[in-house]
Amino acid sequence: MSFKSGFIGIVGPPNVGKSTLLNRIMGTKLAIVSPKPQTTRNRILGVLHQDDCQMVFMDTPGIHRTRTALHKSMVDAAFAAFHEVDIILMMIDAGAREDPAVPSIINGLKPIEKPLFLAINKIDRVEKERILPILEDYGEKFPFDAMIPISALKGHGVDALLSQLKRRLKPGPRFFPSDMNTDQSEAFMVSEIIREKIYQYLSQELPYSCAVTILEIEDVPQKNLVSIGAGIHVESDSQKGIFIGRGGGMIRKIGSAARLELESLFEARVYLDLAVRLEKNWSKDTRALKRLGY
Numbered sequence: 001m002s003f004k005s006g007f008i009g010i011v012g013p014p015n016v017g018k019s020t021l022l023n024r025i026m027g028t029k030l031a032i033v034s035p036k037p038q039t040t041r042n043r044i045l046g047v048l049h050q051d052d053c054q055m056v057f058m059d060t061p062g063i064h065r066t067r068t069a070l071h072k073s074m075v076d077a078a079f080a081a082f083h084e085v086d087i088i089l090m091m092i093d094a095g096a097r098e099d100p101a102v103p104s105i106i107n108g109l110k111p112i113e114k115p116l117f118l119a120i121n122k123i124d125r126v127e128k129e130r131i132l133p134i135l136e137d138y139g140e141k142f143p144f145d146a147m148i149p150i151s152a153l154k155g156h157g158v159d160a161l162l163s164q165l166k167r168r169l170k171p172g173p174r175f176f177p178s179d180m181n182t183d184q185s186e187a188f189m190v191s192e193i194i195r196e197k198i199y200q201y202l203s204q205e206l207p208y209s210c211a212v213t214i215l216e217i218e219d220v221p222q223k224n225l226v227s228i229g230a231g232i233h234v235e236s237d238s239q240k241g242i243f244i245g246r247g248g249g250m251i252r253k254i255g256s257a258a259r260l261e262l263e264s265l266f267e268a269r270v271y272l273d274l275a276v277r278l279e280k281n282w283s284k285d286t287r288a289l290k291r292l293g294y
């Protein structure tokens with residue numbers, strides 16, 4: 001039997017659980033997750049290795065109506081994935097009302113001639129009887145090759161999804177060596193973990209108005225220490241004040257939550273220096289976006 005491989009793009013509206021599914025499939029945390037929408041800003045690859053196949057999953061930013069250059073770059077990245085993968089896995093949230101982005105996503109699928117799957121996620125949150133009408137509704141909206149109810153959080157249906165995806169893979173090469181499970185750099189993963197804690201502790205528009213960059217990561221093996229310097233870029237003076245917090249309380253909270261997770265990632269002590277920097281209107285300025293990694 002020949003070796004099979006392929007890229008599978010996970011696409012959909014914000015907050016439906018795309019990154020949660022990537023992490024569940026990979027059995028490890030590659031993508032940050034939050035209850036707030038528009039968490040993922042870049043495409044993130046997860047490479048699943050099996051004896052007879054390699055599945056390369058591509059997590060993408062949630063598709064939504066755009067406001068700023070940042071959001072446009074996120075949505076462009078998601079739509080570009082439609083053309084770069086071999087199989088598209090659209091995801092929706094079974095427990096939420098239909099997202100306003102669904103019609104434009106389905107429109108985007110129409111000209112694509114490749115296997116198109118629908119994962120109906122978060123079935124742990126809905127009554128069993130609610131699932132059939134959703135299947136019927138989406139079956140009328142678009143002729144998906146398969147529609148699979150899952151819970152990315154609890155793992156229900158994920159094995160069935162994987163085996164259906166595997167059946168549609170074509171013979172192909174090993175794109176990535178077997179010790180590689182993502183294409184993300186260490187610095188990117190560190191910056192994402194910091195951003196996740198910002199989503200956790202700050203509300204309203206604040207998480208959306210920041211970007212995180214890594215200035216240095218220095219490994220000091222003789223002390224079992226990793227020393228990290230990072231910048232949090234915000235758009236206004238008042239945001240800067242909130243990020244720092246009274247007496248530095250907020251930045252300390254974000255820093256110590258990030259540090260805990262980084263220590264388990266590096267299996268070492270971590271020294272984390274976070275500096276909040278004012279970078280006016282970065283999310284609207286395409287040059288600043290490039291510099292900040294978008």
Ligand SMILES: Nc1nc2c(ncn2[C@@H]2O[C@H](COP(=O)(O)OP(=O)(O)OP(=O)(O)O)[C@@H](O)[C@H]2O)c(=O)[nH]1
Pocket residue numbers: 013014015016017018019020021032033034035036037038039040041060061062063121122123124125150151152153154
């Ligand atoms: N109950 C339940 N919650 C889920 C499930 N999958 C994801 N969630 C939750 O839904 C929220 C959003 O999950 P994410 O994985 O960040 O969603 P996303 O689609 O990647 O979101 P964006 O990156 O913003 O587009 C988080 O609070 C998850 O814990 C699920 O199967 N069941």
Ligand SMILES: [Mg+2]
Pocket residue numbers: 018019020031032033039040060061062
């Ligand atoms: Mg995500």
